Amino acid sequence: MLARHKAFNGQLLNSIYRNPRAALAIYRIFSCHIRIRCDSKFTLVVFGEKFGTEPDEETVHLIQLTKDLSLNLHGFSFHVGSPCEKFEAYARGIALCKQLITVSKAIGYDKVHLIDVGGGFPGERGTDIDKFANIINDANFTLTSYLHSKRIVPKNGKMMRMYYINCRVFNSFFDEMMGFQSRRLQLLSESANEEKFLSSMWRPTADSVNLGGGGIVILIIRKIFEYISFSQENLKFYCAYINFIMSHLDFEDINVVNDSVNDIDVIRDIIKTEKPEDAFYVTDVGDIIKRHQEWISKMPKVVPHYAIKCNSNSTVIKVLAALNAFFDCASKQEIAQVMQYDVQGERIIFAHPNKLPSHIKYSRNVGVERMTVDSELELTKIKELFPEAKVVIRIRCDSKNSPILFGEKFGCDPCEEAVYLIQCARDLGLNLYGFSFHVGTPCLELDAYHRGIEICKQLIAVAKSIGCSNVKLIDIGGGFSSISGEEFDDVPKLINDTVENLDPDIRVISEPGRYYVGSNFTLASYLHSKRLAISDDGKTRRMYYMNCGVYNSFLDELLGLQARVPESVFEPKRDEKFLSNIWGPTADAHDLILKDVLLPEFHIGDWLVWRNMGAYTLTLSNTFNGFPIPTVRPFIRESQWLMSLYLHKRFAIYLKIYLELYS
Helix, strand or coil: CHHHHHHHHHHCCCCCCCCCHHHHHHCCCCEEEEEECCCCCCCCECCCCCCCECCCHHHHHHHHHHHHCCCEEEEEECCCCECCCCCHHHHHHHHHHHHHHHHHHHHCCCCCCEEECCCCCCCCCCCCHHHCCCCCCCCCCCEEEEEEEEEEEEECCEEEEEEEECCCCCCCCHHHHHCCCCCCEEECCCCCCCCEEEEEEECCCCCCCCEEEEEEEEECCCCCCEEEEECCCCCCHHHHHCCCCCCCCCCCCCEEECCCCCHHHHHHHHHHHHCCCCCEEEEEHHHHHHHHHHHHHHCCCEEEEEEHHHCCCHHHHHHHHHCCCEEEECCHHHHHHHHCCCCCHHHEEECCCCCCHHHHHHHHHHCCCEEEECCHHHHHHHHHHCCCCEEEEEECCCCCCCCECCCCCCCECCCHHHHHHHHHHHHCCCEEEEEECCCCECCCCCHHHHHHHHHHHHHHHHHHHCCCCCCCEEECCCCCCCCCHHHHCHHHHHHHHHHCCCCCCCEEEECCCHHHHCCCEEEEEEEEEEEEEECCCCCEEEEEEECCCCCCCCHHHHCCCCCCCCEECCCCCCCCCEEEEEECCCCCCCCEEEEEEEECCCCCCCEEEECCCCCCCHHHCCCHHHCCCCEEEEEEEHHHHHHHHHHHHHHHHHHHHHHHHHC
């Protein structure tokens, strides 16, 4: 094992924490801290697989190598994992470091005088601080969130209270999504003996993954507009830092390239001319235009509303706005982002069934009239804040084959509950405008669309029979995959057949997202470190470390929804493959993109290309550990650029005529 390790370190520039040659490549006066592996057996998250040397022969070899390279060895470090409940792991790590300091002095290092005990200290109130030396107690952080929506639904023979708050897993409750925490909440007005009910707590996004706690028993919340305090138990500071925000990227002029150029050519040119170190995307604007044209031509009776949540890049929005496209927004921030490109309110649907009061007021002020609901309480809220809104009732219609479903979080029962909401809308004097559904994403069961449309037809008949005469919309939602061309033809055929004999007064819309952008964004990432690791099972793995990870592009990989495989930008494809892991750049052990996959040999300095990266990557990115969100470099081919100028005028005229006929 040691012989292989020596040979490996002789070839590669690696991280200074494991291989001092990297420090030599920077400057010889660098003070090295050698990180050893010292995982606790009592933590949820351990780092030993990703970081740290074995505290035996491997570490002694690195000490000797540091000496041979005339580098300054300053100390040793370890991380026991997080959160660590047993202080013995720290004692073990410190003891190992003391032994290594003794070894270092024997080799000739007289000034090794630092031990870094890492992190992982628990932050709960009541923790006995005497057991942990030098800890930073972060248990004094309390989150206050606002409960803006509520509904009661039957589930497994019981009534489940669904609560919707203004804070989400992507900006404070990441541990809940990963299953590491289940924090207790309390009302600011809570009394001691309140009755408790089976409940679920949902966050504000239009993502069904955004569940704070399912099947938990909490106090009944009597009023919707109450504040909830998440306090006491493990609300750690880093939760506030893991802040997934909708990406706001500076617009750059679209690069017009020769017709023979592809995305790899564009990436190579950027690398050669700019020599970047951060990851970046290139996006084929011509393909976005082509997909819009394809939808309009193949499904002329279904008006697409691009789902901003899928990819909020400014170039995408600008291009679609210029093509007179429509938009699906889920917050006032998304509405504002779209409207800055001269998109009027009638081209937007506020497709979030549970909205913050201020967002409803904002939509009223800017003229976004169409909005979805799925509960009586939301109807009451709209009656108070936006009585002239065009109300669209969202029903539940999950596909039988979709990785992500929305039926638990959004949508009323399409039978009795939907009829009851129709009656409520009539009794409140609201303008019931239509019905919507979402089958899940990506949808692999096309019949789900047929099923949903047929249910909406029946509900329209019911609504008109009880006096709701202005119902004229069916929103078939999203879930469309990023396929195009002949592969896409089965989708329009089924939907066109289903809406063929629809009342001409009924308008059909959709909310595609990944269809527009899923396949035309390509990510380029830089491979900066590499090592060979031999596991307990005797297998040798190549560990690759690159400048982009699960927190700024690969959340789907973290959740197990994708397993995209890269290729080298400059190296030719090779047949021989090796067992490999690809890690992201952060100090988090969960920043693992690919695990135990067979890949060709990559080298430090390689740029890796990841295709089909346009959907739910940038919009879920953050700067955790200080690593930047990748920039976007749009390009378009010359012939497509000229064609787009023509298409812009053509679609503007086409849609204007269409709207006059169907609005």
